[in-house]
Amino acid sequence: MADSIPQSRSRDLDKLLLRPGNLVGPTFEAGAQLRDDIKECVRVLVIGAGGLGCELLKDLAFSGFRNLEVIDMDRIEVTNLNRQFLFRLGDVGKPKAEVAAKRVMERVSGVDIKSHFCRIEDKPISFYNDFHIIVLGLDSIEARSYINSVACSFLEYDSDDNPQEESIKPMVDGGTEGFKGHARIIMPGVTPCFECTIWLFPPQVKFPLCTLAETPRTAAHCIEYAHLIKWDEAHSGKTFDPDDPEHMQWVYSEAVKRAELFGIPGVTYSLTQGVVKNIIPAIASTNAIISAACALETLKVVSGCSKTLTNYLTYNGVEGLHTKVTEFVRDKDCLVCGPGVLIELEASVTLKKFIDLLEDHPKLLLIRVSVTYRGKNLYMQAPPILEEMTRSNLDLPLFELMGKTPRDIVHVTGAAGKGDKKQSCSRKLRVVFKGMVGVTDMDMAGGA
Amino acid sequence: MAEPKVKYDRQLRIWGEQGQAALEKASICLLNCGPTGSETLKNLVLGGVGSITVVDGSKVEVGDLGNNFMVDESSVGESKAKCVCTFLQELNDAVKAKFIEDCPEELIETNPSFFSQFTLVIATQLVEDSMVKLDRICREANIILIFARSYGLMGLVRISVKEHTVIESKPDHFLDDLRLNNPWPELTRFTETIDLNTTDAVVQKHTPYIVILVKIAEEWANTHGGNLPSTREEKRQFKDLIKSKMITADEENYKEAMEASYKVFSPRGIGVSLQKIIDDSCTEVDSSSSDFWVMVAALKEFIANEGGGETPLEGSIPDMTSSTELYVNLQKTYQAKAEADFLVMEQRVRNLLKKIGRDPASISKANIKNFSKNARKLAVCRYRLIEEEFNSPVQSELQKYLTDEGHGTLQEANSVKVLPENTAAGLYILLRAADRFAVNYNKFPSEFDSEMDEDISRLKTTAVSLLNDLGCNSSTVSEDLINEMCRYGASELHVVSAFVGGVASQEVIKLITRQFIPMSGTFIFNGIDNNSQLLLL
Ligand SMILES: [Zn+2]
Numbered sequence: 001m002a003d004s005i006p007q008s009r010s011r012d013l014d015k016l017l018l019r020p021g022n023l024v025g026p027t028f029e030a031g032a033q034l035r036d037d038i039k040e041c042v043r044v045l046v047i048g049a050g051g052l053g054c055e056l057l058k059d060l061a062f063s064g065f066r067n068l069e070v071i072d073m074d075r076i077e078v079t080n081l082n083r084q085f086l087f088r089l090g091d092v093g094k095p096k097a098e099v100a101a102k103r104v105m106e107r108v109s110g111v112d113i114k115s116h117f118c119r120i121e122d123k124p125i126s127f128y129n130d131f132h133i134i135v136l137g138l139d140s141i142e143a144r145s146y147i148n149s150v151a152c153s154f155l156e157y158d159s160d161d162n163p164q165e166e167s168i169k170p171m172v173d174g175g176t177e178g179f180k181g182h183a184r185i186i187m188p189g190v191t192p193c194f195e196c197t198i199w200l201f202p203p204q205v206k207f208p209l210c211t212l213a214e215t216p217r218t219a220a221h222c223i224e225y226a227h228l229i230k231w232d233e234a235h236s237g238k239t240f241d242p243d244d245p246e247h248m249q250w251v252y253s254e255a256v257k258r259a260e261l262f263g264i265p266g267v268t269y270s271l272t273q274g275v276v277k278n279i280i281p282a283i284a285s286t287n288a289i290i291s292a293a294c295a296l297e298t299l300k301v302v303s304g305c306s307k308t309l310t311n312y313l314t315y316n317g318v319e320g321l322h323t324k325v326t327e328f329v330r331d332k333d334c335l336v337c338g339p340g341v342l343i344e345l346e347a348s349v350t351l352k353k354f355i356d357l358l359e360d361h362p363k364l365l366l367i368r369v370s371v372t373y374r375g376k377n378l379y380m381q382a383p384p385i386l387e388e389m390t391r392s393n394l395d396l397p398l399f400e401l402m403g404k405t406p407r408d409i410v411h412v413t414g415a416a417g418k419g420d421k422k423q424s425c426s427r428k429l430r431v432v433f434k435g436m437v438g439v440t441d442m443d444m445a446g447g448a
Numbered sequence: 449m450a451e452p453k454v455k456y457d458r459q460l461r462i463w464g465e466q467g468q469a470a471l472e473k474a475s476i477c478l479l480n481c482g483p484t485g486s487e488t489l490k491n492l493v494l495g496g497v498g499s500i501t502v503v504d505g506s507k508v509e510v511g512d513l514g515n516n517f518m519v520d521e522s523s524v525g526e527s528k529a530k531c532v533c534t535f536l537q538e539l540n541d542a543v544k545a546k547f548i549e550d551c552p553e554e555l556i557e558t559n560p561s562f563f564s565q566f567t568l569v570i571a572t573q574l575v576e577d578s579m580v581k582l583d584r585i586c587r588e589a590n591i592i593l594i595f596a597r598s599y600g601l602m603g604l605v606r607i608s609v610k611e612h613t614v615i616e617s618k619p620d621h622f623l624d625d626l627r628l629n630n631p632w633p634e635l636t637r638f639t640e641t642i643d644l645n646t647t648d649a650v651v652q653k654h655t656p657y658i659v660i661l662v663k664i665a666e667e668w669a670n671t672h673g674g675n676l677p678s679t680r681e682e683k684r685q686f687k688d689l690i691k692s693k694m695i696t697a698d699e700e701n702y703k704e705a706m707e708a709s710y711k712v713f714s715p716r717g718i719g720v721s722l723q724k725i726i727d728d729s730c731t732e733v734d735s736s737s738s739d740f741w742v743m744v745a746a747l748k749e750f751i752a753n754e755g756g757g758e759t760p761l762e763g764s765i766p767d768m769t770s771s772t773e774l775y776v777n778l779q780k781t782y783q784a785k786a787e788a789d790f791l792v793m794e795q796r797v798r799n800l801l802k803k804i805g806r807d808p809a810s811i812s813k814a815n816i817k818n819f820s821k822n823a824r825k826l827a828v829c830r831y832r833l834i835e836e837e838f839n840s841p842v843q844s845e846l847q848k849y850l851t852d853e854g855h856g857t858l859q860e861a862n863s864v865k866v867l868p869e870n871t872a873a874g875l876y877i878l879l880r881a882a883d884r885f886a887v888n889y890n891k892f893p894s895e896f897d898s899e900m901d902e903d904i905s906r907l908k909t910t911a912v913s914l915l916n917d918l919g920c921n922s923s924t925v926s927e928d929l930i931n932e933m934c935r936y937g938a939s940e941l942h943v944v945s946a947f948v949g950g951v952a953s954q955e956v957i958k959l960i961t962r963q964f965i966p967m968s969g970t971f972i973f974n975g976i977d978n979n980s981q982l983l984l985l
Contacts (some may be wrong), residue, residue: 011511012939015600019900019935022928023976055946058517062942079457082494083541107520109513178462179954183978215654217775218767263776274461281461284491285957288950296601296943296975306601307977317954318620321967323980428572 002412010035013064016305025304027371030135034303038064043304046070047120047132047147049096051282052137052174054086054293057100060135061108063299069131071116071123072097083284084372120146121424124374125411129154129169135298136173137291139280141201144173147338148186148194149426153411155188157339159246163189170301174294178281179317180289183309185297191311192330193337204278219259219266225273242277251276289315335363340409340428351379351401358412364427373402381414399433406436452496452542459495467961468496472542474567475499479552479582479703479885481532482844483942485572486518487949493536499544500536501566504529514620517944518916530914556582558588564589568956572596572949573940576838576883577678583608583834592959595834596952599882600874600936602923602946607955608834614827615819616963622825623714626663626761629676630716633744638781639663640775644693656770656778657705663711664690664705677713686712698918701769717757718824725826726751735804742804742820744826746796750789755889757822758791827965832985837970841985843919849873849983850923872972872981875895878933881911892938904934932976944975 008014015037020030028034033075044065046056049072060068075089076084076099086103087096101113116123120143128134128150138144148171152239158168171186173194186193210224211217231240231251241247252272259267300308309325316322335341341363345354348447351371358366378393378401380386393401402408410429415422453460460468466491474497478485481504508523508531514533523531533547552571555562556578563569563585570584571593579595586593586608593608627635639662646652668686669676676727677686687706694702718726726748730741737745751759763786765779798808830957885907886892893907894900908930913921951971960963969984 007510009510009514012941014935015935015939016941019894019937021931021932021935059943059946062515062517078454081455081540082457082459082496083491085490085494088538098744107517109521112528122479211769215770215772215775217770217772252561262772264772269458270461273457279458279461282458283462283954283957284494285950287955288487288491288946289954292947292950293978296947297978299943306975309978313978316620317951317958317964317967319617321955321971321982323978325977325979 010064011437017064017303018441021306024306025300025308028284028304034305035064038299038303039066041067042133043067043069043131043389044298045128045133045138047143047319048072048137048139049100050117050137050139051083051284051287052076052176052291052294054084054100055088055287056135056137056174056295057104057113057122058108060298061104061111061113061289061297062435063295065299066111068101068111069114069116070097070101071118071120072100073117073119083282090282099429107134121199125150125204125372125413125426131169133170133172133298133301135294136171137294138173139175139282141203141273143176144194144197146424146426151186152188152195152337153426153428154195154336154362154380155428156409172294172301174290174297176282176286176290176332178283179286181315182313183293183297183315184312185301185309186303186311188337189329192328193334195336196331196334197312197328216258216262219255219268219271220262222258222262222264222267223251223255223272225258226251227276230254230258237319248273248276256268286315286317294404323439335427340430342430342432343410344432344434345398347397347399347436349398350395354398355379355394358414365417366412366414366425367428369412372411372413373408399436407432456496463957463963464959467963468959471496471957474499475565476956477501477503477566477569479503479518479555479569481518481528481575481612481942481944482512482573483516484596484603484949486516486532486536487946488570488572488596488900488952488956489532489536489949490518490539491950491953492707493539493543493545495957496540496542497698497960497978498869500533500546502529502533502536502545502547503550503552503555504532504547505549505554510982511527514944515940517942518844519623526617530744553578556585560585561589563591566591568592568960570594570595570596570952570956571828572952573598575886576880577887580835580838587833594955594959596954597879598940598944598948599879600933600939600941600974601944602877602879602936603944603951603966603973603975604876604934605948605951605955605971605973606834607829607959607967609829609959610830612829612959612962612966613738614829614962614965615740615822615825617827618963618967619825619965624711625767625824626658626711626765627758627761628658628712629665629714630758632785634781634785636666638778640668649695653699653701654769654771654774655701656768656774657701657708658768658778659774660690660693660702660705661708664693668839670841683709702767710935718751719761721822722826723761725828730830733800733804735806737804739815741812742796742806743793743816746793746800747819747823749796749800750793754789754792760793760820761786762821762824763787786821790817793820815818829968831968837985841918843862845984846873846918847920847923849981850877850920850925871929871979872974873978873983874929875933876970876972876983877911877914877925878907878929881907881914881934882938884914885910894934894937896937900934904931907934935939944973947975949975 002396017035018030042065044060046053049070057070074096076094076096076237080087086100091099095117097115097117101115105111105113106220112409120269134151136144136146136147151169151171154167154169156164158164168188175181207221207224212229214220216222216225255267255272297309300306309328312328313327314324355369358364368381370380379390408431410431412429413426416425417423454467474498478489481502506528508519508526508528510524512519518535519778527549529547529549533545537545569586569591583593583820595606597604642655642659644663677683687709690706709774719749731745731748732747763783765782768823797811797816801808801810850870884895905961910926955966958966969982970982971982973978
């Protein structure tokens with residue numbers, strides 16, 4: 001090739017970003033400015049540095065993004081190495097986020113990836129507001145649900161209950177299992193949020209305890225008996241640790257004994273691990289496919305360089321190859337991405353009383369509540385130092401704490417759900433003080 | 449060195465040790481190691497394929513640093529094949545990795561026998577002419593070939609092999625082989641030992657639904673001239689009959705029986721796709737027949753004789769509410785029948801082998817057993833030569849894909865399914881037109897920033913003449929799409945390559961492990977709105 005023009009590193013990407021097109025998004029403005037904005041101004045957060053996360057970091061780095069951050073609480077395990085291509089045997093035990101960030105920076109020069117080795121709940125809500133777009137590479141419904149509620153909490157509605165564009169925090173979510181996967185775009189307030197379509201992820205069916213105790217039929221029943229019933233009987237008070245090989249071995253040998261007793265075939269060590277840890281099979285190819293789709297959609301959302309996915313892609317490679325795009329619709333009554341739950345209060349209600357109220361609220365059932373108002377911590381459950389600092393607010397009227405604003409949005413975080421299956425979440429509340437607002441204002445507060 | 453079993457645990461749960469062994473025996477050749485090739489191979493190296501050979505004659509350029517993870521600053525000016533190979537080796541030291549610094553097109557021209565040493569060849573970023581030539585070579589040598597191409601926001605993946613047969617297709621949803629509407633004598637006898645009209649509440653609650661359904665189906669048949677429910681009304685009545693046997697409302701086993709009643713209504717005998725395989729002319733076996741077809745021939749005999757229209761029994765039952773004892777005994781009844789059917793199958797296979805002059809022991813017991821168990825799920829995939837597809841695509845199909853205004857949506861309960869437009873077919877035509885363009889102009893449409901407008905009209909002319917040659921005179925490709933194709937300027941975007949490479953590697957895994965069903969037709973990745981499509985041409 002002639003070397004008259006010095007070649008650019010962005011040789012291929014430039015064609016997409018610098019040349020105008022007709023099949024593009026409404027905001028697309030081709031040119032070097034766009035490329036440089038993506039490079040310099042756009043901040044992307046990748047949640048998870050596992051099978052999807054490793055691919056996502058690489059794909060985003062090659063899609064022109066330079067300011068990336070990644071958060072993951074896990075350490076590298078040997079079983080990751082068949083697909084998480086940024087990790088080597090010598091990395092086992094190190095934090096995934098740190099190693100993944102380092103490896104991508106080593107190979108794609110100019111990219112800056114900041115890593116966060118912690119739980120997603122450990123970050124203040126404001127941390128998430130710092131990014132233009134959040135890309136999710138997770139394998140847990142709970143974690144998706146949490147991030148979704150955080151991103152949706154930034155959403156503000158105008159007086160006509162239309163979402164305010166600048167408050168929309170776009171998310172791109174991917175997930176895989178074996179040869180199957182999905183990629184979706186969530187524009188809170190515009191396309192359905194994770195909670196609007198929660199029925200797509202039915203909770204895992206647990207075996208009834210009476211089956212385990214009285215009528216086991218399958219190898220899995222014997223394993224769960226050893227894991228959930230026999231362990232506690234034999235080890236008073238000692239918690240079962242699925243990552244302790246001795247514990248796993250104990251459950252396995254108890255399961256074998258039980259299976260023999262009942263004449264049930266099929267208990268193996270591998271199955272024992274699979275059942276106890278609820279292992280989801282995972283391979284490199286599916287992760288690569290889904291991450292690529294997510295990274296491409298991320299670039300499109302940010303740049304408008306092509307049409308975007310509307311709004312849910314499923315991939316299935318089990319029998320032949322099937323891809324399908326489905327446009328899901330929003331749940332108008334969604335607690336998470338809707339305009340917010342309306343809470344009417346007397347002006348005299350203290351912060352303490354307000355918190356108690358949320359626990360009994362039929363829609364919320366929130367416990368261990370922390371409250372923030374316009375970025376200010378009114379009461380924080382943790383860490384202890386913050387709890388101590390905010391404790392004195394508990395006896396003050398919320399109305400006073402909100403600077404006597406008659407009606408405004410209050411953010412709360414806590415744990416929601418029924419029974420022992422509580423999970424972290426963030427909720428947006430529309431707090432209205434009775435007698436402090438005119439009738440006309442009240443009308444618009446009733447949307448949720 | 450980590451225990452391979454631990455390292456591969458998450459994939460062993462999908463394709464098992466046999467699948468893994470097949471991967472570890474495979475020797476794979478990659479042609480061109482740009483991002484599409486590198487990403488395809490990366491997924492296979494991680495999974496532990498036996499050996500890889502990377503063929504690429506080019507040197508690493510600065511532009512490659514923006515789309516290929518396997519090269520870095522220090523590799524500019526060096527052999528791309530070498531750099532990619534070195535990086536891939538780093539991912540898994542169990543893989544034998546080597547490289548050949550040679551231009552694939554030249555190899556195809558001058559050394560066709562080179563390809564016969566491999567299990568499978570992955571050809572990336574080849575243009576039409578080289579694809580056709582390589583395809584002929586691989587077909588002749590019976591080497592599995594897979595094409596992968598990324599071009600701007602579009603991509604193509606196509607498998608080419610004369611025939612690929614699958615025993616373990618492992619479908620996600622497949623009707624359990626329970627024979628509720630066609631029980632064999634031992635199953636009937638087993639159900640006869642249980643009384644549905646028991647007054648013992650514990651027994652009532654622990655009778656497995658298989659027993660309930662077999663007995664109620666028999667009761668129904670006795671009062672309906674030997675027939676089972678077929679109309680919607682009859683099916684409803686059948687469910688009512690099940691319900692009438694319940695004593696209390698919380699009997700899980702009876703609820704399960706009502707939910708599983710469709711298994712009674714399903715037709716007896718074999719399904720359409722198996723019938724097609726049975727009817728295939730390959731079942732007339734001779735000494736050159738593959739093991740698969742010998743076993744299909746034996747299966748055909750089995751169905752016509754001992755099977756009474758059914759395949760050998762699979763021999764497993766799903767979990768269901770039951771006492772342990774009844775469940776375990778029921779399981780044994782199914783297993784015993786499956787074992788008996790297998791023994792008959794085995795005898796038939798051995799006899800056939802003798803008849804065609806092969807060693808009767810040349811197919812292992814384990815293989816026949818596996819075949820017997822999976823008989824209902826067999827799959828046969830055949831692929832046209834790429835030359836045939838290119839020169840004479842199934843015209844009616846192509847016409848349909850091209851004119852399919854689609855853009856429709858399908859209203860469902862709480863969603864709308866977005867139907868693919870004719871975009872994918874248009875992209876397919878334009879990719880082929882771009883290759884023709886390259887032959888004429890020695891560059892791809894708008895590969896360089898000069899002559900943008902001229903190239904758009906040139907590509908349009910090329911596309912029109914291609915459509916003419918394919919006999920699709922009445923079809924057109926939209927101006928917007930032509931414009932879009934020129935905008936791409938033959939760029940190889942990393943994300944598109946990662947998607948295309950992901951798909952290609954997944955198909956390679958299915959082909960090598962001989963598990964699951966590889967895709968048929970030509971896959972067109974449509975990165976514009978992600979509505980990709982398989983074109984059956
Ligand atoms: Zn929602």
